[in-house]
Amino acid sequence: MKLLASYLSGAWSAGSGSRIALVNPATEAGLAEVHDGGHDLAAAVGHARAAGLAELGRLSFAERGALLAGLAKAVHGAREELIALAVGNGGNTRSDAKFDIDGGALTLSHYAELGAKLGAARLLGDGEPIQVGRTARMAGQHVWARRSGVAVHINAFNFPGWGLCEKLASALLAGMPVIAKPATATALVAHRLVELFAPLLPAGALQLLVGPAGGLLDVLGSGDVVAFTGGGATARTLRAHPAIIERGVRLNVEADSLNAAVLAPDVDLASETFALFLVDVVRDMTQKTGQKCTAIRRVLVPDDRLGDVADALRERLARFVVGDPAHDGVTMGPLATAQQHRDVRAQIARLAGETEAIWGGTGEVEPVGVPARTGFFVGPVVRATRAPMTCAALHAHEIFGPVMTLGSYAGDAKFAAEFVARGDGCLVSAAYSDDRDWVTRFARSAAPWTGRLYLGSSKMASQSPGPGTALPSLVHGGPGRAGGGEELGGERGLHLYMQRCALEGDASVLKALIGA
Ligand code: NAP
Numbered sequence: 001m002k003l004l005a006s007y008l009s010g011a012w013s014a015g016s017g018s019r020i021a022l023v024n025p026a027t028e029a030g031l032a033e034v035h036d037g038g039h040d041l042a043a044a045v046g047h048a049r050a051a052g053l054a055e056l057g058r059l060s061f062a063e064r065g066a067l068l069a070g071l072a073k074a075v076h077g078a079r080e081e082l083i084a085l086a087v088g089n090g091g092n093t094r095s096d097a098k099f100d101i102d103g104g105a106l107t108l109s110h111y112a113e114l115g116a117k118l119g120a121a122r123l124l125g126d127g128e129p130i131q132v133g134r135t136a137r138m139a140g141q142h143v144w145a146r147r148s149g150v151a152v153h154i155n156a157f158n159f160p161g162w163g164l165c166e167k168l169a170s171a172l173l174a175g176m177p178v179i180a181k182p183a184t185a186t187a188l189v190a191h192r193l194v195e196l197f198a199p200l201l202p203a204g205a206l207q208l209l210v211g212p213a214g215g216l217l218d219v220l221g222s223g224d225v226v227a228f229t230g231g232g233a234t235a236r237t238l239r240a241h242p243a244i245i246e247r248g249v250r251l252n253v254e255a256d257s258l259n260a261a262v263l264a265p266d267v268d269l270a271s272e273t274f275a276l277f278l279v280d281v282v283r284d285m286t287q288k289t290g291q292k293c294t295a296i297r298r299v300l301v302p303d304d305r306l307g308d309v310a311d312a313l314r315e316r317l318a319r320f321v322v323g324d325p326a327h328d329g330v331t332m333g334p335l336a337t338a339q340q341h342r343d344v345r346a347q348i349a350r351l352a353g354e355t356e357a358i359w360g361g362t363g364e365v366e367p368v369g370v371p372a373r374t375g376f377f378v379g380p381v382v383r384a385t386r387a388p389m390t391c392a393a394l395h396a397h398e399i400f401g402p403v404m405t406l407g408s409y410a411g412d413a414k415f416a417a418e419f420v421a422r423g424d425g426c427l428v429s430a431a432y433s434d435d436r437d438w439v440t441r442f443a444r445s446a447a448p449w450t451g452r453l454y455l456g457s458s459k460m461a462s463q464s465p466g467p468g469t470a471l472p473s474l475v476h477g478g479p480g481r482a483g484g485g486e487e488l489g490g491e492r493g494l495h496l497y498m499q500r501c502a503l504e505g506d507a508s509v510l511k512a513l514i515g516a
Helices: 041-057 061-077 079-090 094-118 162-174 188-200 232-239 272-290 303-317 338-352 392-396 413-421 436-449 490-497 507-513
Strands: 006-008 011-013 016-023 030-037 124-131 138-146 151-154 178-181 206-208 225-229 250-254 259-263 296-302 356-359 381-384 403-409 426-432 450-456 498-506
Touching: 006 041, 006 188, 041 178, 041 206, 061 079, 061 094, 061 162, 061 188, 079 094, 079 188, 094 162, 094 188, 094 272, 094 490, 124 507, 138 490, 138 507, 151 162, 162 178, 162 188, 162 225, 162 490, 188 206, 225 232, 225 490, 232 250, 259 272, 259 413, 272 296, 272 303, 272 403, 272 426, 272 450, 296 303, 296 413, 303 356, 303 381, 303 403, 338 381, 338 392, 338 403, 403 413, 413 426, 413 436, 426 436, 436 450, 490 498, 498 507
Parallel strands: 151 178, 151 225, 178 206, 225 250, 259 296, 259 426, 296 403, 381 403, 426 450
Antiparallel strands: 006 011, 006 206, 016 030, 124 138, 138 498, 356 381
């Protein structure tokens, strides 16, 4: 079986120790193995700080942007191969795989264009000069300067392509070298991407660690950054690590999220807004088998619409064919890992104790294209609660699978915002309405509880990507349970990898420093 190697200190090396298997989650067939250690991680960090930092420091934003454009082109060139890897190793349908791979290429291209716009600058200006002396001669100017260390990117299993590319794009454009650590279970896509990217980048700019992180954080120091995407429990372990609490390593966390969607009382069942709501909810339940950090988990609809919404969901979900995504006609694949399968089944059982079945019972399914009792399958599940504000199983645990819970309300915008807030901090939440007064009341109260607020309406329906799509131009991250981190958002995405510094001095010197 193929043994995946890490790319560290300028060479591919398989490491040593016990072997961990990567499997096809539909068939459970082994695909590859990785060793669980045996790498000189201090040397890899040293290589990034010496070679990578120096090489990237010689380049302007425009030149680094040109490198990103080359990476985007490489993704396009290997698109079919990457899609096949995602179908085999991630349980993705072809459409799921395209979402991951094309999303990665789009994000690289976005940051390539930003690099071209930022041009020859070395420091990024932040706001206007401020007079701090008696005359305008004595000035202050905030600037962003790249951090002097390595960016460690720890990613979740669900987006091995996009996850690697989105973090890489911001860090490289800011000028920081990267060590990428994909989730082990689905590392094949990330591994292939680094095989493609490494020859296109300066020495030390990109390294790859496959397998467990081991002692990687132990060798980090104050100039370094860790950008983590994954579960809240792992995030808690990282937050308590001495690198973070004692040595001042900057940590960005993207974690669990109980994203909500609310249907406002003005929405007619025959309207475009309702159609958009339905498409978004069903897409989020089933795309990537519900394993999207941005997926809608909690839905609130007006009391008098509950029955109709439940019927519409039943009608849509009945069309889904669950099975091995390598088979024609399959529209939803398995969960990505055996652990995910156990977790999701246990969490559905807990939710079922407090809710009623609307569709899919507790996820039992007979998958197409695989022998009985093979693969990590669960069918789409819709549950309903009569107590949307107090249902503990609904607001306390993210079920990272094709599961959604419906509740109903009288239509009050503030109540709807409070429902969003019960998630304790979301990556994204959505409201569907054509009533501007209702939307205003809702948005003012809900905005502090969510990193992104998607306002679905008839006017934008035809061009909406849906709330589940993280865009490179808008920030991705959320407060509270969602981790409190922030990525992307155009130029804002660079700031994680840069230090804001308040320059104070002669106004003309400050002006020259930012190239104004
Ligand atoms: P996970 O188990 O927390 O793993 C995430 C990453 O952390 C993996 O690369 C994992 O490596 C690594 N890791 C685990 N323990 C570590 C440690 N002690 N030190 C350093 N790294 C460690 O999460 P997952 O199961 O892959 O992903 C599912 C979760 O991620 C869900 O809860 C979901 O909400 C969340 N998620 C959030 C976002 C977002 O943008 N907010 C996006 C996607 C997913 P190994 O694979 O080698 O164990």
